[in-house]
Amino acid sequence: MTRTVFVNGAYVPENEAKISIFDRGFLMADGVYEVTSVLQGKLIDFEGHAVRLERSLNELDMGMPCTMDELLEIHRELVRVNEIDEGLVYLQITRGSDGDRDFAFPDPETTKPTLVLFTQSKPGMANSAASQKGAKIISIEDIRWGRRDIKTVQLLYPSMGKMMAKKVGCDDAWMVEEGFVTEGTSNNAYIVKGNKIITRGLSNDILHGITRAAVLRMAKEAQMEVEERSFTIEEAKEADEAFTTSASAFVMPVVEIDGATMGDGTPGPIAKRLREIYLDESLKKAI
Template identity: 70%
Template sequence: MSRTVYVNGEYVPEEEAKISVFDRGFLFADGVYEVTSVLDGKLVDFAGHMTRLDRSLNELGMKRPVDDAQMEAIHRELIVQNELEEGMIYLQVTRGAADRDFAYPSEDTPPSLVLFTQSKPLVDTAASQNGIKVAFVDDIRWGRRDIKTVQLLAPSMCKMAAKAQGADDAWMVEEEHVTEGTSNNAYIVTKSGTIVTRNLSNSILHGITRAAVLRLAAESQMKVEERPFTPEEAKDAAEAFVTAASSFVQPVVEIDGVTLGDGKPGPIAKRLREIYIAEARAQAI
């Protein structure tokens, strides 16, 4: 069955969806995106994603095409039309269509807005039960990773480099410290039980799931340190995990060929996943 997608004010079958060849998202990756998880037909952390969307748009001097209420209505209509119970809704905002020029077009150029759904299991997955393997790859991305842009070629290249090593994903390394995964924030758990994840800066994405998980960890009396960690620390960790809207809390069982613990998801990652999913279901709208 064909999906219904949203393109600049219209709900259309995906086969009929069109965007201008002069759209700056296509020509310059001049756009931002967000992805909101859907559980039980409801939106998870929607307000947080809208706040981050505004931040990304403001950092790029880009206009908001619709307000929060309209954006929520579009999300809900896509859930209904696509009968989405579990999965994600992606939205992308670009600076719009204009003749090709490195300079931004005039301010009256209308932005483009596209949304589409992706139905997939988020709670019961093989990766959450068995954990994933990651490999270290040099971080080749630009310097403003805090802006959630559609410039995703570099992380795609890093992911493929990790897959060529037999891993599921990459942990990117810059100046001898881990930044993050290709589409997730990275964490290790020391042998003393401390959760370590990189502090917020322009070097990493300010994850919405990250913020929720760190809050839940603190409420559960878990010790957390927000600081850079080295590849050597990671390989010596008791356990590890990543967080993202598309995977919640996902255990990591192998880092750059080194098996962590007994090679199974660790207790802290498993517990955080349990409480995050419970909280997400309780607070979803």
């Protein structure tokens, strides 16, 4: 089945989708993106992703090519026409192009941003085998640029980090800067010590995760203790359990960090409970 995708105002078959070779997203990674999960044919936390998208665009002085209501309708139509029950909607906005390559931004009055969306079907995402087994993590140096709070398409180093992990038989990498964990390659990182959930506080150093915000809110509502502070890999190895959060994997238990087994090597009770709460509560509010 050929997917229907959205490109600059039109729904087209994926094999007919076209973008200019001069688009700054292609030439300069001058763009931002969001990924919204779909469960039971409904969008999870769309509003949170929309708000963060607007913030990312504002931080880069980039225009929004449509209204948020229009963006929601595009998401829903792609889910409908591609018959997505469980999966993802990927959205990307770039600065577009005024016809040639230049380091200087094109005039926003005459250059319209490029808007692209497509879906990915992922049956079984809510009850994935990976979440039952847990993830194995390695640590790597964080050498990314300083504005990680902006969700840009500059994903080369995170991609390399995932490949570093796979080459040694692991699933993902946590990045470390000045001795402290910043985040995972595509997720926020957490440890649990004495029933206290610990995760790095928000700043320009990490992405302000939409799933992170929801999970921490739900944890507090469930009377779980949360502490937002930095932690080291050594502290993480000695923790009772660990996990990550992201829009595509929800709450993912971590069972190994740099070869050190977490607990008994199986997903911890707090991570499992948070995953259950998150999926249950998110589905109630899905649109």
